[in-house]
Amino acid sequence: MTSKTDCEDVNYERLSDLLKANHELTKDVCMLKQLVYCLNSQLGRYQKLYFLNQKSKTQNFPPNVIPPLPENSLKRDEASGSSRNVQKEAHVSAGDECVSGNSDLSQKKDSKEEISGSPLPTPKENVATNDADRAEKFCSSDAKHTENWDFFTLPPLLDAYEETIKEKDFIIREYERKMLALGQKCRAVVLENEALHNEREKLMTKTNQAGVSRSVSDRIFFLEEQNKLLKEFLDLEKDKLKEIQDIYEDKISDLTTELNRSKEEHRRCIAELSEARGRCNFLADEVCKLRKLIEDSIPMSVHNESELKAKYERDNQTTLNKLKEIEEAKMRLMNEVAELSDLKTKSERLMKTKEHLLRKSKQKLIHLYVRLSKKEKQNGLLRENLHKAVSLLEDLSMENYKSKEESIQMDESSMQHRVLLLRSALQTFQYEARRELDSIERRLLRHKKKKSESCGNVEMPRESSPIT
Structure with missing residues (x-):
């Protein structure tokens, strides 16, 4: 009876230790999930800032000098300017969508068809049609007001219109050139994506084979260790029986x-x-x-x-x-x-x-070893993901810093202040992440020590008192 109660006490103590360790591991996993969520939010914020900076670069146009005109002509110019701004924003958004679409492997064919099938408008046709429409509208709507105008003021106005038309033609040509370059870049990116996709498929096949071999080797190693433990238990039982x-x-x-x-x-x-x-x-x-x-x-x-x-x-x-x-x-x-x-x-x-209790304890110990190996693998994967996220944050901060140095030269003081703030935020984030990683590693070491102690207690059970 005394030996039965001792075995039950040992089992309850070990189960309580294992439950505590499991609770700590669940807490660590929740902390890691929260940390990954924070990292993803930080990444999204930096990506938004990056794309906003890219858009601000593209929207720095040369100023247009428009002479004073009547109310109808000013309203028409404002309407035409708003429509052109809408067209420019549509072109910029289309370019951004092409760049973002080329990164996805599932939309390669659609992006190819859009790039190859969409014909770019020629600048001469656009300029001719715009000038003809503008002249007809101006003549038809402002025929009433020409009687009150002084014809000596028309030449400078016409010169200013010619200058604005030339500047707009120049802007249109630059945009067409940029669109052609962007189309070529998109084609190159699509080809690179196809090549990378093929390489990725090859590497995935290789990594799958390597993973299968590793899993088999790990299984063999685990079975060998299990056999060793069973042999040791059998030797101990034989000695006790003798x-x-x-x-x-x-x-x-x-x-x-x-x-x-x-x-x-x-x-x-x-x-x-x-x-x-x-x-x-x-x-x-x-x-x-x-x-x-x-x-x-x-x-x-x-x-x-x-x-x-x-x-x-x-x-x-x-x-x-x-x-x-x-x-x-x-x-x-x-x-x-x-x-x-x-x-x-x-x-x-x-x-x-x-003997029955020993078999049960062996089965429980094997199950706990399997769970511990799974938890260690999960912790390793989470560490790798965390290191990758930290490296991505550092790369994004460096790219952001470089783009800010190139784009903002006039507002140097404000941008330097922002960069310093970003650096300090990044340093604090890295410090907190490293501190959390250190705490998680300490907990894992403590859990491993407890596991080793519990395994030692299981391997060296209490000897039964001699029967008198």
Whole structure:
């Protein structure tokens, strides 16, 4: 009974330690998830800033000098300028969509068809149509106001219109050139994406084979370690069984010696009893002879007869007492033999229960080893993802810093202040991430130490107390 309670106490203590370790691991995983979420939000914010800076670069156009005109013409110019700004924004957004679409491998064919199938408008046709429409609208709508104008003010206005038209033509040509360059870049990016996709598929096949071989090797190593542990447990059990067998053999030898000694005493007592009976018979014969002699010769006194009877009764009583003692010793020895057989059956039952508990503990230990290996793999993957995210943040910060140095030269002081703020934020974030990583590593080390201690306790169980 004491051995059963000890095994149950050991199992409950180990289970409580394992539950605590599991709770700590779940906390660590939640912390890592929150950290990855923060990193993703930071990445999205930096990407938005990067794309806003790129758009601000493209929207730095040369200023257009427009002369003063009547209200109708100003309204028309504002409407045409707004429509052109909308077209420019549409072109810029289309270029951004092409760049973002080329990065996805699933939309390669659509991007190719859009780039190859969309014909770019020629600058001369656009300029001719815009000039003709503008002249017709200007003549038809402002015919009423020409009577009140001074014709000496028209040449500078026309010169200003020509300058604005030339500047707009120049801007349109630059945009067309940029669109052609962007289309070529998109085609090159699509080809690079196809090549990278093919290389990725090849590498994925290789990595799958390597992963299968690694998993097989890990499984073999785990099975070898499991076999070693099982062999060690079997050796320990064999040693314990040998010790118990030696103890039982010693006890059985002692009991056999005691039985032999009791049998010899019984035989000796039987021999003494037979001798006493023979003596009694001899004495009875002698008494009969003496009676005959007394009857024949002279009668004996009553006092001598009473003494002889008392002696005979005393001798008979001593022999009967000895026989009773021998029978009691025999019964005591038989009871001891029965008790020893009961102890033997009880010890066999205890051995069976202990073997069953050992098998259960081995299965639990193997299950815990498998869970620990899975948790270690998950922690390794999370560490790799964290390191990758930190490196990506550093690269993005460097690219952001370079783009800010190139784009913003006029507002140097404000941008330097922003860069310093970003650097300080990045440093604090890196410091916090490293501190969290250190804390997670310490917890993992503590958990491993606890696991090793629990494994040591399982490998060296308590020895059962010898049966008395």
